[in-house]
Amino acid sequence: MSKQTLIPVGPYHPLQEEPELFKLYCDGEIVKDVKWETGYNHRGIEKLAEKKSYDEVFFLVERICGICSTSHPFAFANSVEEIVGVEIPDRAKYIRSIIGELERLHSHLLWVGLAGHFLGYNTVFMWAWKYREPVLDLFEMITGNRNSYAMFKVGGVRRDIENQKIPAIEEVLSLVKKKTDMLVGAVMDDPVIHARTKGVGILTKQDILDFAAVGPTARASGVDIDVRRDDPYAAYPLVNWKVITAEAGDVFAKAQVRLLEMYESISIIDQCLVGLKKEKEGETEVKIKHIPEGYGTGHAEAPRGEVYHFVVSDGSNSPARHKIRAPSYTNIATFKKSCVGQTISDATISLAAVDPCYCCTERLAVALDRTSGRRIMNAKEIIEHSAELTNKLLQHE
Amino acid sequence: MVLEELKKTFSKEILDSESRNERRVTLYIDPAALVPMSEHLFKELGFRFIIASALHTKRGFEIYYHFSYDPSGLILNLHVTLDQAKPEIESLSNMFEATNWIEREMHELFGINFLNHPNLEQLLSEGNWALGEYPYRKTFKSNGEVQA
Numbered sequence: 414m415s416k417q418t419l420i421p422v423g424p425y426h427p428l429q430e431e432p433e434l435f436k437l438y439c440d441g442e443i444v445k446d447v448k449w450e451t452g453y454n455h456r457g458i459e460k461l462a463e464k465k466s467y468d469e470v471f472f473l474v475e476r477i478c479g480i481c482s483t484s485h486p487f488a489f490a491n492s493v494e495e496i497v498g499v500e501i502p503d504r505a506k507y508i509r510s511i512i513g514e515l516e517r518l519h520s521h522l523l524w525v526g527l528a529g530h531f532l533g534y535n536t537v538f539m540w541a542w543k544y545r546e547p548v549l550d551l552f553e554m555i556t557g558n559r560n561s562y563a564m565f566k567v568g569g570v571r572r573d574i575e576n577q578k579i580p581a582i583e584e585v586l587s588l589v590k591k592k593t594d595m596l597v598g599a600v601m602d603d604p605v606i607h608a609r610t611k612g613v614g615i616l617t618k619q620d621i622l623d624f625a626a627v628g629p630t631a632r633a634s635g636v637d638i639d640v641r642r643d644d645p646y647a648a649y650p651l652v653n654w655k656v657i658t659a660e661a662g663d664v665f666a667k668a669q670v671r672l673l674e675m676y677e678s679i680s681i682i683d684q685c686l687v688g689l690k691k692e693k694e695g696e697t698e699v700k701i702k703h704i705p706e707g708y709g710t711g712h713a714e715a716p717r718g719e720v721y722h723f724v725v726s727d728g729s730n731s732p733a734r735h736k737i738r739a740p741s742y743t744n745i746a747t748f749k750k751s752c753v754g755q756t757i758s759d760a761t762i763s764l765a766a767v768d769p770c771y772c773c774t775e776r777l778a779v780a781l782d783r784t785s786g787r788r789i790m791n792a793k794e795i796i797e798h799s800a801e802l803t804n805k806l807l808q809h810e
Numbered sequence: 811m812v813l814e815e816l817k818k819t820f821s822k823e824i825l826d827s828e829s830r831n832e833r834r835v836t837l838y839i840d841p842a843a844l845v846p847m848s849e850h851l852f853k854e855l856g857f858r859f860i861i862a863s864a865l866h867t868k869r870g871f872e873i874y875y876h877f878s879y880d881p882s883g884l885i886l887n888l889h890v891t892l893d894q895a896k897p898e899i900e901s902l903s904n905m906f907e908a909t910n911w912i913e914r915e916m917h918e919l920f921g922i923n924f925l926n927h928p929n930l931e932q933l934l935s936e937g938n939w940a941l942g943e944y945p946y947r948k949t950f951k952s953n954g955e956v957q958a
Binding site for chain 2: 451452455457459460463495622625638643644645692694712719721723725733734736738742743746748
């Protein structure tokens with residue numbers, strides 16, 4: 414067997430926005446095997462949730478992910494409302510869907526920009542992020558925050574979107590729609606992007622089923638799943654839209670699915686705004702006094718795929734168990750299929766193609782000191798530990 | 811329809827069942843039946859594995875295996891109860907890749923042993939915390955103390 418070279422990508426690497434270590438075992442330019450190390454971002458959120466009241470858990474789960482910060486509260490609200498067995502008012506449903514779809518818009522714009530950046534096509538990066546800004550400004554106007562909007566609560570939403578704000582939303586949407594046309598043209602008709610992404614990082618339908626991948630990653634391989642349609646929640650059953658799929662399973666197909674989904678999001682928001690005008694202002698929640706004993710399942714279609722929350726209640730003020738599964742948790746594992754056999758330069762865009770979110774994936778642990786087994790590390794020890802791990806990696810490989 | 815067929819095929823192994831509505835069903839099953847039932851769900855009926863949730867309760871360790879049947883939006887939970895002193899169950903990771911990470915995670919955080927798992931290494935902590943400590947057990951307190 415020929416000698417394999419290890420190329421580490423991460424844990425802190427200019428290409429990755431978040432800490433994650435991928436070890437690419439290469440023979441010449443070709444990736445032969447890929448291994449990864451997780452665990453740089455652990456915050457123990459599932460355990461923390463057991464100590465917080467249901468109201469506080471919303472703020473906690475919102476901080477699982479910085480990009481799709483409303484998808485976790487969405488799924489959590491769905492699961493708790495299932496335990497209670499409550500139907501929320503239509504106005505709250507519309508508001509929830511508007512927030513969810515605006516988030517999909519800015520998240521997909523972010524991905525298109527990053528994908529362009531990974532390919533060395535920085536014009537796309539500049540454009541996509543430039544036109545993501547108005548969406549974030551819109552969030553600031555509606556919710557008070559550009560991110561982590563704190564809009565959801567059990568039984569409804571915390572803030573209304575007053576009818577007087579609707580024209581401003583419509584204005585931004587028409588701008589984003591125009592710029593999406595431009596981006597779609599820039600990406601879909603560009604021969605360089607075709608050459609770099611077509612036939613690269615292919616995931617077959619069977620791979621998707623084996624790894625249980627979700628979201629645009631699955632839809633780009635012809636697996637027609639979308640929680641918004643399959644198990645409808647919020648205002649999605651009240652509006653017309655379609656699920657975008659592609660067959661090729663390569664990076665280009667994933668880009669295509671995301672770009673075309675943006676048009677669907679804009680259309681859903683437009684219809685929700687029409688629905689919003691028909692409902693009475695201020696009717697945005699049902700008062701819930703008590704969460705009974707039981708368990709509830711809530712899932713929501715985040716920009717990256719299905720977010721799944723499972724909440725067990727013992728009748729007290731806090732969840733007895735709160736299990737969270739973010740979409741990247743299953744999507745990242747597909748690297749084993751998509752990267753092997755590719756060149757190193759294609760491996761990076763294959764990694765990026767599932768839009769991995771490491772914060773979402775790693776919400777889980779409590780750091781203890783290795784020697785005593787008890788203490789939580791202080792800052793100095795963490796830095797020393799990090800240097801030690803890097804040295805170990807360099808020596809070992 | 812799918813459920814009726816499943817209940818007929820595994821009538822002995824299903825100990826109890828519970829449903830909130832037609833989209834949310836839980837089957838309480840014999841742990842020995844987990845592998846054949848999951849195989850039937852995945853390979854014959856086209857169910858998708860979502861995730862598994864482990865719980866530490868007074869009864870011992872419980873695991874909900876969540877499956878989804880997307881054409882009808884059904885979420886089917888297979889529930890097993892494991893022994894308090896020696897929690898172990900057959901791994902599903904030889905059948906599909908999707909359980910590989912979550913079984914390693916439950917092994918690491920709850921101390922549940924998955925028999926015949928292809929690679930039961932630590933997923934999250936790569937040996938950075940004390941062996942034999944399981945932070946997601948109810949006996950583990952966040953300040954690092956372990957309740958007897």
